[in-house]
Amino acid sequence: MHIIGNLSIYLALALSVYALIIFILGIYKQDQRLVDSGKAATLAVFILTSIAMFLMLILLGTSQFQFEYVASYTSTDLPLVYKLAALWAGNSGSLLLWTFFLTMYTVMVAYSKKLKNNPMVPYISSILLGNTIFFYIILGFVTKPFGLLDFVPQEGRGLNPMLQDPGMILHPVTLYLGYVGFAVPFAFAITALILKTTDAFWLRMTRRWTIIAWCFLTLGNVIGGWWAYLELGWGGYWAWDPVENASFMPWLTATAYLHSVMIQERKGMLKVWNISLIILTYALTIFGTFLVRSGVLTSVHAFGDTNIGSYFLIFLALVVIFSLYVLMSRYHLLKQDNGQFESLLSKESSFLVNNLILVGGTFAVFWGTIFPLVSEAVRGYKVTVGIPFFNAVMSPILLGLIFVMAICPLIAWQRSTVKNLRDNFLVPAIISIVIAGLLVGLGMRAAYPILAYGLISFMLLTHLLEIYRGINARRKVTKEAYPIALYRLMVRNRRRYGGYIIHFGIGLMAIGIVGSAFDQETMQTVPKGETIEIQDYVLTYEYLAQRREGVNDVVFANIHVQKGGKDIGYIQPERLFFANWEEPHTQVAVHSTLREDLYVVLSGWESDERATFVIKVNPLVQWVWIGSYVLVIGSIFAVWPGKYGNITPRYKGPKRKVS
Amino acid sequence: MGYIVGLLILAFCLYLVITPLLRPKQSTKPLEVLEEEFDEISLESVYATLNELEMDYNMQKLSDEDYQRLKSEYENLAAELIAKEKRQDGNSAKSQDNVVKDIEAEIEEELAKLRKEREEK
Known part of the structure; x- marks a missing residue:
């Protein structure tokens, strides 16, 4: 395997250098055959990188510990998915993955239908190849993914538990x-x-x-x-x-x-x-x-x-x-x-x-x-x-x-008037001020979150208003039903409305980011049966126990949670002890709602089963994750191919006065 | 085994790289073709601008005055581009008046088409 692996690396390096040279020659001599040979070389480099990566995945998956990389980042007891993920746990593997993406992108550009016979292609490919050569020099001479050990260890060092x-x-x-x-x-x-x-x-x-x-x-x-x-x-x-x-x-x-x-x-x-x-x-x-x-x-x-x-x-x-x-x-x-x-x-x-x-x-x-x-x-x-x-x-x-x-x-592009600005912003601004006022009424006193939530609601409202006005503008001409007008408005301008969805996602993330800055924390050591109170949560520490997961030991605490007198259930923060890793690992217990996260860490324990917990209440964190989903949806919507919106409007500058 | 597979991989890569070199000589596309893609404003993009201006106006982002001014500015630009196209097509037999009338009709037609598209789609 190491022969094929190393051959893939060094041959890919040689072909990358060849491709760069032949592209430059092709440009200089204006010979399409040379350019095509260069393109074929980029394809060969991509195939070789794929072979190298595939081989490495096989080596990792089958625990071939004679390979230094495999022995350094995996062990036999590691679940298969993490054995494979160890590809990017170390320097050489992760750089191999990086090179794989780079060569894949290079081939996508070199063989792009849109760029067929475009004279820019050899230039673009050469620049990407310059990067590829750098990565192959590293893989070939500095950190070698297929380096062999002098001996075959019985067991690998395993993967850092934090990476599992x-x-x-x-x-x-x-x-x-x-x-x-x-x-x-x-x-x-x-x-x-x-x-x-x-x-x-x-x-x-x-x-x-x-x-x-x-x-x-x-x-x-x-x-x-x-x-x-x-x-x-x-x-x-x-x-x-x-x-x-x-x-x-x-x-x-x-x-x-x-x-x-x-x-x-x-x-x-x-x-x-x-x-x-x-x-x-x-x-x-x-x-x-x-x-x-x-x-x-x-x-x-x-x-x-x-x-x-x-x-x-x-x-x-x-x-x-x-x-x-x-x-x-x-x-x-x-x-x-x-x-x-x-x-x-x-x-x-x-x-x-x-x-x-x-x-x-x-x-x-x-x-x-x-x-x-x-x-x-x-x-x-x-x-x-x-x-x-x-x-x-x-x-x-x-x-x-x-x-x-x-x-x-x-x-608008080019020019808006103050009157337009006033007409467009009055309603969202008033509603945002009302929301900020409500927050003050609900007991929020810090200036930053009040200002931030006021601005976030202003942003979300202006986006909703923009979409609403867009629908109305369409309906003025088309007389469509609202949902149809909304759908067609967005599909006909994916880039703009995809961008608005992304803005919406950022807004939701910002709700979480601002909120989570106002967390509360307590650290307490309590005996069995004792309660810890934080905000309106009451946590009762019931017992500490141990279980075995494969070759690893797990110590966990069973905690009963109530909120405002209402039973929520049990959570179990854990500490994991690994057979192949010295440091134990913390497994946080999180009870998550849209309003806040109850975040519990089992920090330590004594022989009499007194346990120390770090407990946090993190407001609105879930909105960070929800916002990121929205953001991804917006990005997919924006790049989704379609027949509309491919021609960009063009604006001229104002006419310059010539004296 | 490793050496045999290695040799096969090497042979395959060489085949990929050498094959294009054995084809008959062909020149690359000259750089001048890129000129077509340059910053020239196309008629389609001016129509897209007029469409966007109309949409912005209907969404109350533009004042009446600005809309009318910008609309007429871009209609004139479209007219210039159409006239240029017509001149290039060698359609110079027509009188100047007729060309202007044709252009105005064409712009109206194109804008009506964009409106209709909005209705249909």
């Missing part, structure tokens, strides 16, 4: 699909620059790619949060950990990019900005990978046991230098914008504000993330920026974004 969770199956895969997905619009953008085709063609071609990559990145982040919430046992889903930040930063810039491309498509403006944003997004995905793999910053995500980070740093430098060089050399062409902002009160202006907020947020997160490194370089010791810094900076940014999201749907 459904989150392990979904989180890395979705995150990688997102990360690697941005390589495609990046390659299109650089190609457009090289070919001096600075129009919106590359944006139109990458529209779906970008939304899909963004959706995967969002899912990767949310699933990561959900996993941390249930597995890490600290009671939250987002800790501003450097690695969390590393995947959040490209999300912020990609979100900005998704909005600003619409301005270029419609008005031919912001060309430099859009290209810069996609370069920044792709560079941030590599920077994120560098942070995860290098271990330069302390994080719960531990990959940093090799010198692989330095390779990513070099690669990042090369990508940035090359991109900036191409960008600067074409700067004069990009500056020839053919549109202008006509009015401050216009959709494009609101998109620009949204972009500034998102990029500002990216900078704030970046600064907070690298601050320990900066402080170490300047002062000689690491000063870590904690959660309060990020919360303090990002909370107003979130509110600002929600406000812009609220305004954007109800204003």
Whole structure:
């Protein structure tokens, strides 16, 4: 097996280099045969990567411990699904998965029907191949997936218990699909620059790619949060950990990019900005990978046991230098914008504000993330920026974004008047103020949640109003029934209404994010039969027991829960002890409702069966997950193929006065 | 066994890569074809703009004044594009008046079609 595995890796590297050279020759000699040979080589590389990955899955599934990777991350008692998921538990396996996605995307672009015989294809493929070569150099010479041990161990080291969770199956895969997905619009953008085709063609071609990559990145982040919430046992889903930040930063810039491309498509403006944003997004995905793999910053995500980070740093430098060089050399062409902002009160202006907020947020997160490194370089010791810094900076940014999201749907492209603005916003604004007033009446006193919920309801209402007005505008002409008008309105403009559904999802997530900041916590050690009270919950600790799960031992506490005098049932927080892992693992018990989560951790116990519990009441957390489902639905709706909405309206700038 | 499979994989990859090179020589599509995709505003996109303006107006996002101004601006742009197309089609035998009338009728027809589409779909 190791012969075939290693052959796949080295042959794929050789063919990637061949493909890059033959594409360049094909471009230079304008010979389609050479380009076709290059395309065939990308297909061969993808097949080889698939073989390597398939082999690795077989090795993991069948516990071939003579392979170092298999022995390091699996054991015989591990359930099959986690044996297979161990593919992305370590450096070489996860990079193999990354390379698989990258080569798959390269083939999809090279053989795209829409791009058949398009002269951009060899350029785009070459840029993607440059990335592939880097990953194959790592796989071939730095961290080898098919490395053999000198002996065959009886048993493997097993998989870190924290990784034995459904989150392990979904989180890395979705995150990688997102990360690697941005390589495609990046390659299109650089190609457009090289070919001096600075129009919106590359944006139109990458529209779906970008939304899909963004959706995967969002899912990767949310699933990561959900996993941390249930597995890490600290009671939250987002800790501003450097690695969390590393995947959040490209999300912020990609979100900005998704909005600003619409301005270029419609008005031919912001060309430099859009290209810069996609370069920044792709560079941030590599920077994120560098942070995860290098271990330069302390994080719960531990990959940093090799010198692989330095390779990513070099690669990042090369990508940035090359991109900036191409960008600067074409700067004069990009500056020839053919549109202008006509009015401050216009959709494009609101998109620009949204972009500034998102990029500002990216900078704030970046600064907070690298601050320990900066402080170490300047002062000689690491000063870590904690959660309060990020919360303090990002909370107003979130509110600002929600406000812009609220305004954007109800204003037109080109120009809106103050009167239109007043007419459109009066009703949602009044209702939002009433909602904020109701919250005050219900006893909420902190300014931030009152303001936040007021703004979130304003945003949700403006979106509902926009849809309602859209239905009425259609019905004016078509006289259709309301449901039919709604359906046809949305289907005929999937991108816009998909975007609104996504906004709706973000709004629901924001309800959860703001709410969960107001959690309550207690930590108590109690004997059997004693109760713990938190808010209107009464928890009665009934007994501590032990059971066996395969080769592992599970200690659990049985707790009876009442809320406001009403019986809710039993919950069982657990501690797991693994046969193949030294550290025990916490299994949180969560009683979840739309209003709040009761979150219980079995922290420890004494010989007399007194047990220590950490109990939290986390308000509205479920809305974070519900919002993410809505967001995925919106993304699918937006990218779903259809015959409508394929022609983008184009706007001119105002006529310039010539003196 | 591993070596045999390895050789088969190698042979297959070489077959994939070499086959295109054995075909008769063919030039790549010149870069100039991309010119068609450039920033030129197409007639279809102007119709889409007029459609969007009408929708925005009906949704009370645009004032009467702005709507009328923008509508006439984009109708003129559509007229310019149609006239350009007609000129390219070599249809210059018609008088200028007739061309203008034709264009106005065509824009109205296209907008009516978009409205009808909204009714039907």
